[in-house]
Each structure stands twice: as C-alpha cells, then as structure tokens.
Amino acid sequence: MYQLQQQFNEAGSSANPASSRILIVTAVEAEREAVMGGLGGDERFVVIAGGVGPAAVAAGTARALAGGAYSRVVSAGIAGGFAGLADIGSLVVASRMVAADLGSDSPEGFISVDELGFGSSVIPAEDEVSAALAGALQGAGLAARLAPIVTVSTTTGTLAGARALAARVPGAAAEGMEGFGVAEAARQFGLPALELRAISNAVGPRDRGAWKIGDALSALRRASSILPEVFFA
Numbered sequence: 001m002y003q004l005q006q007q008f009n010e011a012g013s014s015a016n017p018a019s020s021r022i023l024i025v026t027a028v029e030a031e032r033e034a035v036m037g038g039l040g041g042d043e044r045f046v047v048i049a050g051g052v053g054p055a056a057v058a059a060g061t062a063r064a065l066a067g068g069a070y071s072r073v074v075s076a077g078i079a080g081g082f083a084g085l086a087d088i089g090s091l092v093v094a095s096r097m098v099a100a101d102l103g104s105d106s107p108e109g110f111i112s113v114d115e116l117g118f119g120s121s122v123i124p125a126e127d128e129v130s131a132a133l134a135g136a137l138q139g140a141g142l143a144a145r146l147a148p149i150v151t152v153s154t155t156t157g158t159l160a161g162a163r164a165l166a167a168r169v170p171g172a173a174a175e176g177m178e179g180f181g182v183a184e185a186a187r188q189f190g191l192p193a194l195e196l197r198a199i200s201n202a203v204g205p206r207d208r209g210a211w212k213i214g215d216a217l218s219a220l221r222r223a224s225s226i227l228p229e230v231f232f233a
C-alpha cells in the first residue's frame with residue numbers, strides 16, 4: 001500500500017514538473033458547463049465531470065491526473081448549506097475537506113477513521129489560495145465564506161442528521177458528495193486541492209422540490225469567472 005502510494009507520488013511529481021494547468025472536477029455535466037461558462041474558454045483550466053460520490057470522483061480525478069500535468073485540483077459543484085452558515089445561492093470555499101461518514105457507527109456514537117487508526121478523514125485545503133479565493137469572491141460582491149465542507153456518501157435528509165453532522169464537524173458550512181474524494185486523489189499525486197461549492201438546498205429534511213439548482217449553477221458560473229485572477233494573478 002505504502003509502495004503504491006510512493007509510486008503515485010513519484011509519478012505525480014516527475015510527470016507534472018512545472019505545469020500551471022489546473023484540473024477542476026465537478027460531479028455532473030450541468031456543473032461542468034457552469035464552470036466552463038464562467039471560465040470563458042480559458043485553456044489554463046481543464047474541467048471534467050468525474051461522477052457523483054467520493055468513489056466515482058476519486059477514480060475519475062486519478063485517471064485525469066495520470067493522463068496530464070497539473071499544478072492543483074479543484075472540486076467544484078453544488079451542495080447543501082448548513083442553516084445559518086450558507087444560504088441558497090451563496091458560495092462556500094473549503095478550509096478543509098472532511099469525509100464526515102468515514103468511520104464506524106457504534107452504540108456510543110460515530111467513531112471516525114482517525115480514531116479507529118485507519119487513516120485520516122480530513123484533508124486540509126490549500127490554505128492561502130482558498131482564503132484568497134473566498135476574499136476575491138466577497139470582493140466581487142458574492143456571498144461567500146471559508147469553512148469546512150463535509151463529504152458524505154448519503155446526503156443528509158433529516159433535521160437530526162443535520163444536527164449530528166454539525167456537531168461532528170464544528171463550523172461545517174456545506175455538504176457535498178465529492179470534495180474529499182477529489183482531494184484524496186490529488187493528495188496521492190502530491191498535489192494541493194481546493195473545494196468550491198454553490199448552495200442549492202439546505203442540509204436537513206429532504207425536499208428535492210425546494211432545491212434551487214438554477215440559482216446554484218448561476219452562482220457557480222459567476223464564481224468560476226473569478227478563478228483565473230485568483231490562480232494566475
């Protein structure tokens with residue numbers, strides 16, 4: 001396992017010497033189109049739809065990284081927002097990507113993979129760049145915050161679930177299904193990762209009809225138009 005990781009890291013650093021291209025990974029095509037629309041054909045970015053959920057998107061990200069040279073990786077898409085922290089149509093930039101359901105349930109409660117001693121459920125985001133991105137979004141008049149973003153395999157669908165998750169990851173502002181998967185693939189290639197999410201719905205009781213996907217995709221498109229000045233200023 002360690003050897004495999006070393007090979008990935010070596011492949012990552014030797015195959016990607018001085019590339020400044022940035023890989024952006026969404027889950028689905030509609031998100032990819034929103035990001036592409038904001039970037040306006042900027043060829044310094046490659047945008048792929050890597051699939052829904054941490055496993056599919058990690059595999060898709062790793063496949064893309066194995067086939068090209070990149071300087072960093074961004075997970076982008078729509079997400080649920082935690083009440084009082086991220087309203088529909090607003091943006092969240094991850095301070096860290098947290099695999100919030102990676103661990104074990106028990107009669108005493110959830111035990112994270114960290115506590116179990118099997119690895120880490122937290123990947124820090126590229127911090128200065130993430131802070132700069134959040135600041136640039138705010139400077140452009142967009143509602144944006146820098147906060148932990150959780151990744152789950154099952155979207156939260158109850159108030160009790162939302163409360164439990166908020167207690168497990170204090171300060172978490174958004175819930176998606178891919179950020180940690182993208183970040184883990186990037187980590188294994190020795191690359192920094194960021195996550196940018198536009199809020200389409202509230203984390204809590206499931207109400208698919210209330211999702212404002214159009215608003216979130218518009219916000220994602222506007223946010224994406226700011227990426228070049230943040231990454232290549």
Ligand SMILES: O=C(O)c1cccc(C(=O)CC[C@H]2O[C@@H](n3cnc4c(=O)[nH]cnc43)[C@H](O)[C@@H]2O)c1
Binds near residue numbers: 079156200201
């Ligand atoms: O139906 C559509 O037109 C459509 C357009 C863009 C995206 C979708 C999706 O359903 C994407 C699924 C994607 O959304 C993220 N997401 C959104 N809200 C939540 C949430 O409350 N909890 C977790 N994940 C959420 C997630 O990352 C999925 O990959 C549909």
